[in-house]
Amino acid sequence: MTRITLALLIALYPLLAQASSKEDLESSKTKLNQYIRLIRANIEKHGTQIAKSTDWNVNFIADQSIIPYAESTNNSEGTNPKIRISSQFRLLLVYLGEMQLIISKKRNLMKCNEEYGNYLFERMALNAKRAATSLPPLDISAPEVFAAKIDGVCAGISKMFPLPESEEEKITPLTYNALYFVYLHELGHIALKHKAIGDEIFYGLTTENEKMEAFLKANVRTQHQEYAADAWATRELIHEGATAEQLVNIPLFELLLASSGLDCQFEKANSHPMATDRYAAIIRIILSSNISIRPELAGAYHEFINFNKRLENSLSCP
Incomplete structure (x- = not known):
């Protein structure tokens, strides 16, 4: 790779990461809705009576927010309950599932998994502070994007992406x-x-x-x-x-x-x-x-x- 190519990639990296994040969130929202439909159908078929009757009235909302969260709300009369889960929440589960798959095959990357966990904690804590002051949240990087920004303990992870379809199916x-x-x-x-x-x-x-x-x-x-x-x-x-x-x-x-x-x-x-x-x-x-x-x-x-x-x-x- 030439210095000019490397410099261009460094300059474009924030834009590429942002575009990739937006695309991931849109895809994640679609898949989140699909999963929840399957979950609710399973509750209707196999759930307890209290689970069935409670879920019957719930309005589920897939929130395309870059803040990972899940919450339920109910009014004072106990009617019109809502459950919201953000597409980012599902996306982070996918990211962590990818890391689990990688370290199950390459135990020498366990330290990278720890570093990624620390990064998530710090980024989520920072976003909580930004939300309190009405600042927009910062993007949370996928494992391969995070690994590309640091050397040493995460060396080699970026080359493993994109994961083969057979591996993605395990996640x-x-x-x-x-x-x-x-x-x-x-x-x-x-x-x-x-x-x-x-x-x-x-x-x-x-x-x-x-x-x-x-x-x-x-x-x-x-x-x-x-x-x-x-x-x-x-x-x-x-x-x-x-x-x-x-x-x-x-x-x-x-x-x-x-x-x-x-x-x-x-x-x-x-x-x-x-x-x-x-x-x-x-x-x-x-x-x-x-x-x-x-x-x-x-x-x-x-x-x-x-x-x-x-x-x-x-x-x-x-």
Whole structure:
């Protein structure tokens, strides 16, 4: 490659990345709608009665936002519930699924996977700050784009893309299963009649200490709701015939980890618990169920629970 060609690529890189991102998001929105239609059809066919009746009234919206999120909303009368999932959320699941596929074949790239996870955490935290100040969010790079910008631990990844169609097909079930859990999690919020907590928690409060105490108490309440929605979704999936392997989805775990981080002091100011705590709770439900679990997988589940305990101790979590 000549210096002129290299310079041209460097100059065009931001434009190419932006165009690719927009195209990916449009494609992701189409696929997201397809997946959710399949998920809702499966709920209608195999779901519990409460899941069927709750989902019947839900209006699903695929949001073509570059902010990865999933949420459910309900009005005070409990009517007109909505579930929104952004196309970026699905796209990040695909990206993380691609990384899982790559490191399963090339273990020497494990460090690159860690670096990509750190990049996602930092970028999502930065976008949260930008949203709070009405600034537009920054694009989140696909693995091959991220790898092309750094040397060393990610060397060679860019050459592996585009993945062969046979490899891409292995990622589809991971993405679908992750979105199935996410959709049921949001449906669980509606079925359990969870209410969003807004500025009303500050009514009548005057001092900053009073407001901070109310804010932290509200977060504890919303964290309990997140655990409850996780449990509802897990039990619903077990009822619908999900396997133990399908219930613990690595790309989804990594995306939640990138969202929450590993700081239990930060967790107090977050409406969602740490991803490790959430997955440990999900695994306990699986282990206490009648679902068939291979001995080596059960061993891995117990090891994760023990790992989470060690992590909490090392972080001095309350």
